[in-house]
Amino acid sequence: MNIVIIGASGYSGAELAKLVATHPHFQLVGCYVSAGSADLHKPLSALYPEHKGIVDLPLQGMDENAIANIAAQADAVCLCTDHKVSVELAPQFLAHGLKVFDLSGGFRLADAHLYEEFYGFAHQHPELLAQAVYGLAEWHSEALKSAQLVAVAGCYPTASLNALKPLQQAGLLAGDQQVIINAVSGVTGAGRKAAIGTHFCEVSLAPYGLFNHRHTPEIEQSLQHPVLFTPHLGNFKRGILATIYATLNAGVTLDDVSSAYQVLADEPLIRLLGANQVASIKGIENQPYVDIGWHVKGQQLIVSAAIDNLLKGASGQALQCMNLNAGLAINTGLV
Ligand SMILES: NC(=O)c1ccc[n+]([C@@H]2O[C@H](COP(=O)([O-])OP(=O)(O)OC[C@H]3O[C@@H](n4cnc5c(N)ncnc54)[C@H](OP(=O)(O)O)[C@@H]3O)[C@@H](O)[C@H]2O)c1
Structure with a gap:
């Protein structure tokens, strides 16, 4: 799988970028942040010196061309973004046929009404909540094999x-x-x-x-x-x-x-x-x-x-879900 990470400069995104870049079967093909990010164009390793030589890709902005550009080069995106950002982005990538692994809480709850109470916003895509597979990897391994949208567990x-x-x-x-x-x-x-x-x-x-x-x-x-x-x-x-x-x-x-x-x-x-x-x-x-x-x-x-x-609470478990989705052993690239 060719993989793009959105929110790559954040803590979970940077950790996931390293895991994907060193994975034996996945390729990290892009790292993205918001269009107005203060870190635009910097190599990820400029923010995380421990990534030097591992992830030197530049941080690109989610401008108006980004979705089409990402769809042209990636099979899957990992959303390491705020819940609301993920809810906005996921349907756009799904519409291009990409798999979406979302590390936010944007698609974890089955009942859309709970989003107002617990997340502070009305869910804009409640139709996707039934489609999302809950990414508690060990407990949903069968469903994760064919999932198009994965809501990685909190x-x-x-x-x-x-x-x-x-x-x-x-x-x-x-x-x-x-x-x-x-x-x-x-x-x-x-x-x-x-x-x-x-x-x-x-x-x-x-x-x-x-x-x-x-x-x-x-x-x-x-x-x-x-x-x-x-x-x-x-x-x-x-x-x-x-x-x-x-x-x-x-x-x-x-x-x-x-x-x-x-x-x-x-x-x-x-x-x-x-x-x-x-x-x-x-x-x-x-x-x-x-x-x-x-x-x-x-x-x-x-x-x-x-x-x-x-790791187990975010990027490691996301990688477990991606492994299962790709037909690999659950711990590939992690141990
Ligand atoms: N940290 C954890 O332990 C943990 C564990 C489990 C789940 N999560 C979830 O994972 C998600 C990310 O958490 P985090 O702690 O890694 O957050 P973070 O460190 O604050 O990183 C957020 C990332 O999103 C980028 N971003 C902000 N707005 C964006 C936009 N509109 N488009 C594209 N990128 C945007 C940020 O870069 P710029 O602002 O520079 O654009 C940054 O790279 C959250 O939903 C969180 O709840 C986190």
Whole structure:
């Protein structure tokens, strides 16, 4: 596949550019930013010196000719852009027959009405929501093989859902009890643009998005179980640690929980740390994996799950989806 990345100068776009450029079967043929970007025409490696010799392509602008130019040279585009930008761009690329891998939340929710409440805009292309395949790679591998539009799963949902879906699927979670997810993200989760809330001197450790974070409906839609999700911003660059509290059905044992996780045992990018183990940021920084550990006391369960938000939480998982779509092994170019 020849691939173009839109939003290539951002944190997830730059990470994905490197993954595609070093992939054994994909070619990176273009890197784009907004038409008025301050970084226009700069090589990506001028912004990210670690990309020198790997991605030296110049950043091109999304001007009026860009869609036609991209359609002429690419088989697929990766949208590493804001939700609203992705919703505007995706249909234009789909109309040219390109595959679209969108890293934003623009196509993740099935119910268009939720966009006003959780994303702050009315969805302009609700007809595409039913067509979009949810890119939680390990759980939708069949549908991803033939997808034209992929809504790559969000970062917190990726950690939370891989930790909870095995238990939900095995019927171990008490149906009348909300699952509580407390998760901390590094500051790259907020993107590259400077803002006071993500300024080095301002960031400490604090919750945000209480009761109304957009990943709550995304997690509930996929899990089919109510959750109380509270994200936190931590003073480190990359990684997400989710600590998850749930009530198990009466009689469920630690062995039952461990057995339920075996559904993921053969997944090369999921590391089951096991019973009485904890996941950590240190374990997954710059790694494409989800790490999962679990503890049980009576009916109480605590699961910890960790990912690198820019890899498994964004570009790594996008590459997994692209691999599946191209008929390749899910971990090609990642391990
Ligand atoms: N960061 C994460 O950990 C993470 C994880 C999962 C999902 N995501 C999602 O991935 C998307 C990108 O996130 P990010 O953190 O990488 O953002 P970011 O660092 O802020 O980068 C955004 C990119 O989009 C470009 N851009 C802005 N407006 C554009 C337009 N109209 N047309 C083309 N390009 C445009 C920006 O460049 P210019 O402004 O210079 O044009 C920049 O390259 C978001 O939807 C985010 O929610 C991020």
